[in-house]
Amino acid sequence: MPVLPCHPHTFVYHNELYQFLSYCQQNVANESQIVSVSLEIDSVDPLIVLQQIAKPNQQSFYFENKSKNQAIAAIDVVTKLQTCGANRFAQAQQFINSCLAQTITIGTSKDAISPHFFCSFSFFDEITQSNYPFSAVTVFLPRWQISCNGDHCILVANFLIDAKTNLDRLYQDLCQIVRTINFLKYTSTAINNTNSIICNEEKNIKNFKKTITSCLELIESNYFQKIVLAHPLDVTYEEPIDLLRSLDNLRNIHPGCYIFAISNGKGQNFIGASPERLISIHNQQLSTDALAGSAPRGKTLAEDTMLANSLLTSEKEQHEHRVVSDFITQCLYQLGITPQILPPRLRQLSNIQHLWTPIQAQLPTHVHPLEIVAALHPTPAVAGVSRDKACTKIRDYETFERGLYAAPIGWLDAQGNSEFIVGIRSAMIDRDRARLYAGAGIVAGSNPDREVAEIQLKLQALLKALV
Numbered sequence: 001m002p003v004l005p006c007h008p009h010t011f012v013y014h015n016e017l018y019q020f021l022s023y024c025q026q027n028v029a030n031e032s033q034i035v036s037v038s039l040e041i042d043s044v045d046p047l048i049v050l051q052q053i054a055k056p057n058q059q060s061f062y063f064e065n066k067s068k069n070q071a072i073a074a075i076d077v078v079t080k081l082q083t084c085g086a087n088r089f090a091q092a093q094q095f096i097n098s099c100l101a102q103t104i105t106i107g108t109s110k111d112a113i114s115p116h117f118f119c120s121f122s123f124f125d126e127i128t129q130s131n132y133p134f135s136a137v138t139v140f141l142p143r144w145q146i147s148c149n150g151d152h153c154i155l156v157a158n159f160l161i162d163a164k165t166n167l168d169r170l171y172q173d174l175c176q177i178v179r180t181i182n183f184l185k186y187t188s189t190a191i192n193n194t195n196s197i198i199c200n201e202e203k204n205i206k207n208f209k210k211t212i213t214s215c216l217e218l219i220e221s222n223y224f225q226k227i228v229l230a231h232p233l234d235v236t237y238e239e240p241i242d243l244l245r246s247l248d249n250l251r252n253i254h255p256g257c258y259i260f261a262i263s264n265g266k267g268q269n270f271i272g273a274s275p276e277r278l279i280s281i282h283n284q285q286l287s288t289d290a291l292a293g294s295a296p297r298g299k300t301l302a303e304d305t306m307l308a309n310s311l312l313t314s315e316k317e318q319h320e321h322r323v324v325s326d327f328i329t330q331c332l333y334q335l336g337i338t339p340q341i342l343p344p345r346l347r348q349l350s351n352i353q354h355l356w357t358p359i360q361a362q363l364p365t366h367v368h369p370l371e372i373v374a375a376l377h378p379t380p381a382v383a384g385v386s387r388d389k390a391c392t393k394i395r396d397y398e399t400f401e402r403g404l405y406a407a408p409i410g411w412l413d414a415q416g417n418s419e420f421i422v423g424i425r426s427a428m429i430d431r432d433r434a435r436l437y438a439g440a441g442i443v444a445g446s447n448p449d450r451e452v453a454e455i456q457l458k459l460q461a462l463l464k465a466l467v
């Protein structure tokens, strides 16, 4: 992928870009050429850009980690892949490589950002619910990407250029977007959407406890060691859910989590606040998390410390956690990666705390980020041990479509940088309706009442943010 530097300031408004685009058009070698333009812009909030620029019929992607001061929004599609099946990660990799082979990048910033590909995979490699609003794989290169690292913000505009492309129009669109972003104002609808109805929850919880008991019998008979069972909660509101305010609430309530929102451009959005990173790769440095084993946060410091200590020392929680860190470590070794496993510690969120083992490694250049995602997903933090048996039972016991719940969601770029999180603590939003998802790991010694309490705690954290 060739990268051309370019002089800032004069770039957008003084035709330098226009001349470059027309040069690209005259020299289109193949059928078409992707041109990726990266421009430094004033500091903006990508969430507000998303609210103001994305149209309801446009696909979009939003990703933020407030504690790291990083946020990214991607709006509209230049090219995309939707597929499914056992080979889906390899297909996604192939699609991205073939797009990059026809991409030329030009930028005004000294650290110009290369185009990112935004991906959502489903938990299983096929979607079984016929009207589920997302496919088993979506990978897209957006028209507009706004990436912010602290106050440093970059707009990336991607264009597909062929002999027939109207360059005047394309150039005007870019100027218009830059102008719009420079004059953004946040407009709140200020609706009071607090009245909501939850149906059938008592009956659903009763059935869920029965399923946990059946799984404990399978664990007792050594059929498997661990299974992660999830529970959906359906909520209907008086008014359509305000996505922007809900996401703003999520990032304020869970500053240490990854806040995400994926729109399918047809009215449905999958959103959440996940504490679990599947992979992050920056300059060939890989970081991943083993996150499993949970306790509530205490109401007082003394209670919090007591709960933290019992989480750190509980045999049952340690076992639930260890199967995850062992699995991740083995997967990495099998890929030829030598991980450095840091000592287990606590990951304390606003309402819940987890056992957490950070795992790091220097990546060999031949390993593609999606190969690691393919090997790791689903980890025993969201599936179980053994993985195949746990997945079969998840399909048997769970009567709802997991879809994007507990699945890899993230992006990768041309330099091999990448971030994927696990889509837990999430919800499918469809106008005035939300389906919230949360799960819990079941191992020997699990107590159905306590597992249900843990799931309700996780659901409450999400429910509190939705307005």
Ligand SMILES: C=C(O[C@H]1C=CC=C(C(=O)O)[C@@H]1O)C(=O)O
Binding pocket: 228, 230, 276, 291, 292, 293, 294, 354, 380, 381, 382, 406, 424, 425, 437, 438, 439, 440, 441, 458
């Ligand atoms: C599967 C979920 O959480 C996983 C991640 C952290 C702790 C977990 C637990 O303690 O059960 C789960 O393994 C979920 O929140 O839906």
